Amino acid sequence: MSKDHKVFLSEKDMPRQWYNLAADLPTPPQPPLGPDGNPIGPEMLAPVFPMNLIEQEVSTERWIDIPEGVLEMLYRWRPTPLHRAYHLEKALGTPARIYYKNESVSPAGSHKPNTAVAQAWYNKEFGIKKLTTETGAGQWGSALAFACSLVGIECKVYMVRVSFDQKPFRKMLMAAYGAECVASPSPETKAGQDILAKYPDTPGSLGIAISEAIEAAVTDPSGESRYSLGSVLNHVILHQTIIGQEVKKQLEIFGERTPDTIIGCAGGGSNFAGIAFPFVADKIHGADIDIIPVEPASCPTLTRAPFSYDHGDVACMTPLLPMYSLGHEFIPPPIHAGGLRYHGMSPLVSAAAVEGLLNPRSIHQLECYESAILFAKTEGILVAPETSHAVAATIQEAKKAKEEGKEKVIVFNLSGHGMMDLVGYDKFLNGELTDYALPEEEITKYTDPLKNFPQPSTAKSGKW
């Protein structure tokens, strides 16, 4: 086995296709539904997304070619390195071998540009002149701002209020890339005005910001604006699957067999799916892998919410999606992992969880920050607060391997760095942060109304 600390791939080894789990799920994914409860056709999404991305959204092809123009943009930072975390292993005294895929080396500092450049490219090809979007922590907003600047289209970002106030540097980065960023809810849209009238002091949520960004795109009289989403949807998940495909090649170069455990933090599910889905495919075909999405205990979508049809946004502008959901009106507590404050979960990740292919876990904020600090002191990278959830689960698994005396191979996705999230770290180090256990009544309050929506089938093959 290699004693190297990291493995780079050459550009010619970068995947040339995206992987679509929809082709391999034992129970086919269920369609999005319109307001009348019937499956929606691609034309109903046309005011929101360009048709070339809608085709990807509904595709069940296993492999989809990455256009040369997208590859050209991805070469700016891809392939990303896979590191062995020797120093963390030593600090934990674990027999486990820990690897991390370093997506923080992208220009915006996270995995988000993988889909941002693809979405900007397809919109540009379709003749779109402006993209609108939401952002939680600001990682997605800065990724799309970067991508729009590369292809030469305008970008407007609705940033969740609490992050807008907590993370001023992300706004500045978006401005540097030429994008406009406003706090959400904003007085600029009807969705924003309605929320402000009801809850003037709201910290905002991704669900609200999504409503605003969709409204801004579909009401643009020029017809040349579209909306872009940084997670959740099938085409976004698809674009992230280069991560796991690269990991497979890199593990082979390290001399590793099939990993025992794959871990990623999960907000809308995109970085988790990006690293995990190529391995979920192996699991479907017989490999024994524990695949763990990790979410905040204060926004426990996969671990405590029902699997239901629900809207992806607060103003109910999106179709009904079959997903685990805390209810589209749920406003998560203002924890520092802003990108994990989302009420729903990608329908593909949800379908894999229903099937029993995933082993979701939730962890409290303080344990995540503690874990991130240990990681920074050993491996040197201060990870994004979102990523700290993956680090915490990795440390839990490495400790378990120590107790069991097992030489496990654990791989996690380092989805982003935290160099613009220092306010959260400062508060943690000064003892100003607390954990928040979401009461059951709070979950019931927001999920009860979901019973009025059509219920998706929970049929599964029963193999896992």
Ligand SMILES: Cc1ncc(COP(=O)(O)O)c(C=O)c1O
């Ligand atoms: C660094 C980082 N990791 C993870 C996430 C969560 O998103 P997703 O679940 O789509 O990967 C975000 C979202 O903003 C993020 O910025």
